[in-house]
Amino acid sequence: MEAQSGLPGRFSRTVETITATVAIVGGILLLIVAGLVTTSVAGRWLFSKPIPADYEFVEIGIGVAVFAFLPYTQVRSGHIAVDTFTQRLPARVNAAVDAVWDLVLAAFLGFFAWGLVSGAQESFQYNETMVQISWPIWPVYAICAGLAAVAFLGALAVAVLKFGGRA
Structure with a gap:
């Protein structure tokens, strides 16, 4: 069963378009990470030369991708839900229970x-870099912070709409 959006009308389409685009970018990032791993393993096996810092790139890529998927999953109410104890309650009560959990997630x-x-601020201040390659790490923190903030706003919007009976 496809998850239904918790957001109404034009606002819903706009938010879902933005969050879907971010999720697609996260998916593309995962494909790039898979290609990197494949190339590194092949390079290690065939030429004894893996891609330098491949583990760090995989960690960063997967972390950013996960945060890229969160906003879309939230606005589509796509998180796993266990409704064993609430399935016989009235729809309005279920919506209120869901809204409370959306607020907890927010x-x-x-x-x-x-x-x-x-x-990100600390990493920038102390000029932290990746271990194997001296690239700064603060932009990764900043990107993930922005994606978490978008997911936070989505969770808040969905909760408010569920409390209002519009979801």
């Missing part, structure tokens, strides 16, 4: 965004 996403912003 709180966690807001906390993650705040922590990632703090991490």
Whole structure:
């Protein structure tokens, strides 16, 4: 069963277009990571020369991709839900329970965004770099913070709409 959007009308289409585009970019990033791993393994096997820092690139790529998928999943109400105890409750009560959980998720996403912003600031301040290649790490924190903030706003919007009976 396809997940249904918790957002109404034109706003819904705009938000879903933006979040779907970000999720597609996350998917493309995963394909790039898969290509990197394949190339590195082939290089290691055939020529004894893997791609330098391949593990770090995989870690970063997967982390950013996960954060890219969160906003779309949230606005589509696509997270796993266990409704064993609420399935016989009235629809309005179920919507309120879902809205409370959306607020809990929003709180966690807001906390993650705040922590990632703090991490980006510290990483920038101390000029932290990747271990094997001296590339700065703060942009990764900043990108993930932005994506977590978008997911936070999506969770908040969906919760408010569910409380209002419009979702």
